[in-house]
Amino acid sequence: MRVAIQGIVGSFHHIASNHWYENLPEQNIEYIPCETFEAVFSALAQKQADQAVIAIENSLYGSISEVYDLLKEYHESYSVSIIGELSERIHQNLIVLPGSTLEKITTVFSHPVALAQSSDFLEKHLPNAQKVEYYDTAASVAHIVELQDTAVAAIGSALSAQLANLPVLHAAIENDHHNYTRFLVIAPHATAPAKSDKASLVLQTTHQKAALYTALGVFAEAGVNLTKLESRPIIGKVWKYQFYLDAEAAGEPLYNVITKLVASNCRVLLLGEYMAEATTYED
Amino acid sequence: MRVAIQGIVGSFHHIASNHWYENLPEQNIEYIPCETFEAVFSALAQKQADQAVIAIENSLYGSISEVYDLLKEYHESYSVSIIGELSERIHQNLIVLPGSTLEKITTVFSHPVALAQSSDFLEKHLPNAQKVEYYDTAASVAHIVELQDTAVAAIGSALSAQLANLPVLHAAIENDHHNYTRFLVIAPHATAPAKSDKASLVLQTTHQKAALYTALGVFAEAGVNLTKLESRPIIGKVWKYQFYLDAEAAGEPLYNVITKLVASNCRVLLLGEYMAEATTYED
Numbered sequence: 001m002r003v004a005i006q007g008i009v010g011s012f013h014h015i016a017s018n019h020w021y022e023n024l025p026e027q028n029i030e031y032i033p034c035e036t037f038e039a040v041f042s043a044l045a046q047k048q049a050d051q052a053v054i055a056i057e058n059s060l061y062g063s064i065s066e067v068y069d070l071l072k073e074y075h076e077s078y079s080v081s082i083i084g085e086l087s088e089r090i091h092q093n094l095i096v097l098p099g100s101t102l103e104k105i106t107t108v109f110s111h112p113v114a115l116a117q118s119s120d121f122l123e124k125h126l127p128n129a130q131k132v133e134y135y136d137t138a139a140s141v142a143h144i145v146e147l148q149d150t151a152v153a154a155i156g157s158a159l160s161a162q163l164a165n166l167p168v169l170h171a172a173i174e175n176d177h178h179n180y181t182r183f184l185v186i187a188p189h190a191t192a193p194a195k196s197d198k199a200s201l202v203l204q205t206t207h208q209k210a211a212l213y214t215a216l217g218v219f220a221e222a223g224v225n226l227t228k229l230e231s232r233p234i235i236g237k238v239w240k241y242q243f244y245l246d247a248e249a250a251g252e253p254l255y256n257v258i259t260k261l262v263a264s265n266c267r268v269l270l271l272g273e274y275m276a277e278a279t280t281y282e283d
Numbered sequence: 284m285r286v287a288i289q290g291i292v293g294s295f296h297h298i299a300s301n302h303w304y305e306n307l308p309e310q311n312i313e314y315i316p317c318e319t320f321e322a323v324f325s326a327l328a329q330k331q332a333d334q335a336v337i338a339i340e341n342s343l344y345g346s347i348s349e350v351y352d353l354l355k356e357y358h359e360s361y362s363v364s365i366i367g368e369l370s371e372r373i374h375q376n377l378i379v380l381p382g383s384t385l386e387k388i389t390t391v392f393s394h395p396v397a398l399a400q401s402s403d404f405l406e407k408h409l410p411n412a413q414k415v416e417y418y419d420t421a422a423s424v425a426h427i428v429e430l431q432d433t434a435v436a437a438i439g440s441a442l443s444a445q446l447a448n449l450p451v452l453h454a455a456i457e458n459d460h461h462n463y464t465r466f467l468v469i470a471p472h473a474t475a476p477a478k479s480d481k482a483s484l485v486l487q488t489t490h491q492k493a494a495l496y497t498a499l500g501v502f503a504e505a506g507v508n509l510t511k512l513e514s515r516p517i518i519g520k521v522w523k524y525q526f527y528l529d530a531e532a533a534g535e536p537l538y539n540v541i542t543k544l545v546a547s548n549c550r551v552l553l554l555g556e557y558m559a560e561a562t563t564y565e566d
Contacts, residue, residue, distance in 0.1 A: 057516075058516075059516055059522065060516065060518060061516075062515055062516050063348075063514075065345050065346075087522075176518060176519065178518065178519050178520070178521050180522075182522070209503075209508050210499075210502075210503040210508070212509070212512065213496065213499040213500060213503045216493075216495065216496040217496060219493075219496070220492075220496045223492075225492050225493070226495070228514070228522075228524070229495065229514055230514055231346075231511070231512055231513055233340075233341075233342055233343065233344075233345050235342075235343060235459060235461065236459065237461070238370075238461050238463050239342065239370075239463075239465070239510070239511075241511070
């Protein structure tokens with residue numbers, strides 16, 4: 001099976017994918033590295049990949065709006081659906097060439113989110129180093145291998161250091177240890193997995209007063225809990241919004257809620273049904 | 284009065300500010316240009332500016348999450364409040380040095396959002412030009428004046444071209460003409476303006492089921508319409524969210540709603556009361 005990921009081998013997308021697919025040991029997985037989120041969806045649309053694993057939100061950074069927009073676009077155009085979710089604890093590491101020290105480092109490469117997540121460490125220990133944005137953490141590690149300069153460092157996963165055979169100068173340099181990224185597993189023309197108990201929807205309400213409240217009431221009356229509500233602009237309607245909802249329901253109870261919403265003139269798009277990840281998070 | 288803005292003179296922040304402060308002709312306005320959103324808030328905190336004008340959302344791009352986070356942080360630490368709002372129609376323009384033509388251009392500088400808003404034009408007319416991100420549209424125009432190279436262009440406002448005395452090679456190159464940015468006027472230790480009829484709040488609900496639905500019900504029962512609902516992660520609580528709400532209420536009716544929310548164990552932060560902008564948008 002070919003799986004598209006944003007980033008290269010050693011990236012957090014790769015690590016999350018490994019954790020997902022190790023539960024399917026009968027599958028031989030080939031990763032298709034992509035530079036951008038759009039390229040990941042495009043790989044599915046062009047049948048260059050069978051599934052993809054894509055970050056949707058980070059517990060410190062928030063939602064990745066671009067991925068929300070792409071999910072809707074590619075669901076409508078190419079029937080791409082969500083078939084699973086998983087969270088990954090994110091540790092950032094300062095990775096260098098052998099023989100480098102903090103004193104030698106003048107430039108640090110990484111993905112902008114990884115640089116932001118490590119800003120306290122960088123400010124304290126490398127205040128004068130230039131921070132250069134790169135499209136992927138693991139690719140920034142591969143880049144410093146190419147440069148062969150002990151004055152450059154990268155920020156990435158422990159796996160990316162291991163794959164490049166480079167030392168980790170400082171481990172776990174993220175600002176806050178409550179640092180998790182939630183990933184979605186997506187595929188075109190997929191059927192909902194057995195034992196699905198969660199769903200992701202896009203909701204467009206009428207423009208009447210309290211329309212969102214009324215729509216949420218349909219979920220509440222059915223006893224369906226919502227775990228996420230994200231608003232995005234409706235393009236072409238200035239200051240009008242649509243809502244991306246994650247609901248703890250699937251199958252008949254979910255379809256009953258959708259039927260009621262549609263009957264009250266809401267537009268509903270079902271992005272997928274899947275098994276909710278049952279995880280507890282360290283405080 | 285000193286007003287901090289993100290960007291320099293000729294930026295969209297400057298244009299929006301001019302429209303706001305032209306209603307206060309008795310005031311002598313001095314603009315304090317800032318490279319980042321954080322620098323704008325910092326200028327208020329350090330008393331280098333009396334007020335600031337800051338973009339909060341764009342009708343094509345969506346909310347600017349960083350500004351939501353900064354509003355809460357600086358409200359709590361420095362009593363920075365919202366005192367007004369206004370929307371600005373955004374037209375992007377391809378600005379060049381005299382004598383330049385589309386055929387000569389190899390590099391285009393601008394703010395990443397302006398580059399994204401002009402992506403269709405760039406793909407059609409300048410598919411091979413390098414797109415270079417700059418911190419501000421107007422500063423990218425000033426930058427091409429420094430470079431004095433007819434192979435470089437910038438994307439920015441008509442005002443930024445006029446101020447730099449440069450020609451607009453193509454006007455209104457934005458992908459979609461429903462392109463508005465909403466700005467907030469903010470100030471530390473401000474009292475709510477007379478005739479306020481709108482407010483911005485941060486709401487943290489209990490973690491009971493249907494907690495958001497119940498909280499929205501308090502607004503609905505009071506007949507208070509919500510114009511915006513934005514979720515942001517609560518740092519330190521993995522996959523727990525707080526909500527930024529814009530409500531069409533101020534004064535007593537608003538305080539009654541807040542009192543009821545607090546009585547039902549919600550945490551509420553009032554970011555400011557102000558006059559809602561009464562504007563119709565072209566379809």
